[in-house]
Amino acid sequence: MxxxxxxxxxxxxxxxxxxxxxxxxxxxxxxxxxxxxxxxxxxxxxxxxxxxxxxxxxxxxxxxxxxxxxxxxxxxxxxxxxxxxxxxxxxxxxxxxxxxxxxxxxxxxxxxxxxxxxxxxxxxxxxxxxxxxxxxxxxxxxxxxxxxxxxxxxxxxxxxxxxxxxxxxxxxxxxxxxxxxxxxxxxxxxxxxxxxxxxESEVNHKYKQAMVDYTDKDIVITSKLSGTPCTIINTPAVQKMGTEENWIEKILNRNKSLKKLLKKIRFLRSWKTLEKAAFSANYDSIWCAGKSIKYVxxxxxxxxxxxxxxxx
Ligand SMILES: Cc1cc2nc3c(=O)[nH]c(=O)nc-3n(C[C@H](O)[C@H](O)[C@H](O)COP(=O)(O)O)c2cc1C
Incomplete structure (x- = not known):
């Protein structure tokens, strides 16, 4: 035990x-x-x-x-x-x-x-x-x-x-x-x-089906959403968005107080993006999942x- x-x-x-x-x-x-x-x-x-x-x-x-x-x-x-x-x-x-x-x-x-x-x-x-x-x-x-x-x-x-x-x-x-x-x-x-x-999960069917269709090789890491590295499925919407921070984000991240502010803004923004993607079937497919997707x-x-x- x-x-x-x-x-x-x-x-x-x-x-x-x-x-x-x-x-x-x-x-x-x-x-x-x-x-x-x-x-x-x-x-x-x-x-x-x-x-x-x-x-x-x-x-x-x-x-x-x-x-x-x-x-x-x-x-x-x-x-x-x-x-x-x-x-x-x-x-x-x-x-x-x-x-x-x-x-x-x-x-x-x-x-x-x-x-x-x-x-x-x-x-x-x-x-x-x-x-x-x-x-x-x-x-x-x-x-x-x-x-x-x-x-x-x-x-x-x-x-x-x-x-x-x-x-x-x-x-x-x-x-x-x-x-x-x-x-x-x-x-x-x-x-x-x-x-x-x-x-039992209430996320939209496309997200669930993506869990079946994609595999561990399709999982990428991005800091763009919350400011902290996070795993997401590399869907066409993610490829369009890119996983790397842009030059403005990089500059802001070098300044300690701006970095904190940016983190808060991103937290709220990413919350909304992920929420829409999880529950609305017609929204951009930015879905969080880890490499154990391969078992689904x-x-x-x-x-x-x-x-x-x-x-x-
Ligand atoms: C979609 C998703 C959302 C997550 N949200 C949270 C969270 O709100 N709080 C938390 O502590 N961990 C969160 N995690 C991390 C999980 O609690 C857990 O550490 C992780 O799923 C374990 O790895 P696995 O996905 O390979 O099983 C999340 C993971 C995923 C895949």
Whole structure:
């Protein structure tokens, strides 16, 4: 038994990873029914009312679930998000981008455990010192905002350098890739991209079909959307947009305060671009996905995806 299934009483040590715009309540319920646990990004809800409606449904149905909070300054909604998460409670919180100190302190007062996204040893040590219950090693194999170190290596070096459990994120989509993480002594695994094409997801059909039609060779990295490297499918719309920053963006990025401002503007702009692409069938196809797209062969329910990954 790994740390994660033991701690959260799961059939499999798997978290359905939080995915901006993709994760929804129905996916979390199906994850729960399939023996894994889902994590819902608080930033998928525009208002506190919408977030609390989702939290109410999950708690009423007694579903096990986690919440994901962006804890850096770009998230201007952090205060009401944490307030609602603490009000309803959840099984764990995953913090991403930024300093998790405040989240850890508040969550621990309510006995909610906190896992922190990390991409290197230095940051993992900081999170451990702040009292994180585990870290999530976001590797260079991950979809979304990826790290720089391949998953097997990242898990190994994190385990050598910190004393809290290490969960691994990136590159899982079948039995072999899942078990390689467990053999590597990972304390649990996060899986994102392969769930984009699940039946329960509400993104538009073209996005789901792209998950079936494209493969890992079609995944490119761009900083153009959010200012932080992010994996997207190399569709004709992306080829037209280009993945490299233009000269104005490069100059602005060299100035520290302008860089911060640019990051905020981009965050809001990319939010809108991705949202339109995810939900409107006629909009430019700028879709986020990682290299584990190669495991997606059809659009299927969460239960089937979990069975495929966990059964030999
Ligand atoms: C479409 C998409 C959206 C994502 N959004 C978030 C997010 O909002 N918060 C977060 O912490 N990670 C996010 N991630 C990263 C995932 O939580 C996870 O680290 C990653 O999907 C694991 O790699 P995999 O896609 O190979 O399974 C996202 C990933 C994808 C593919």
């Amino acid at each position: 790994a740390y994660l299934d033991k701690k959260l009483k799961l059939k499999h040590p798997i978290i359905m990873a939080p995915m901006f715009l993709v994760s929804n309540v129905n996916m979390i319920i199906s994850a729960h029914k399939s023996g894994i646990i889902g994590c819902l990004p608080a930033h998928n809800f525009r208002t506190q009312e919408a977030l609390e409606k989702a939290l109410q449904e999950l708690t009423d149905k007694k579903i096990k679930f986690g919440m994901n909070l962006i804890v850096n300054k770009s998230n201007t909604n952090y205060e009401w998000q944490i307030e609602s998460v603490l009000k309803f409670g959840c099984d764990f919180i995953i913090t991403s981008l930024g300093n998790p100190k405040n989240t850890i302190e508040l969550a621990h007062k309510q006995n909610i455990i906190v896992f922190c996204d990390v991409t290197n040893i230095e940051y993992a040590k900081k999170c451990e010192a702040l009292g994180a219950d585990a870290v999530v090693g976001v590797s260079s194999d991950a979809g979304g905002h990826l790290g720089q170190i391949p998953s097997a290596e990242l898990t190994k070096i994190l385990k050598q350098n910190i004393d809290i459990p290490v969960l691994s994120s990136g590159g899982v989509g079948d039995y072999k890739s899942y078990h390689s993480h467990l053999k590597n002594k990972s304390d649990g695994v996060l899986i994102g991209s392969v769930f984009i094409a699940c039946t 062969k059809s659009i299927e329910p969460v239960k089937k995806i979990v069975e495929r990954i966990t059964k030999k």
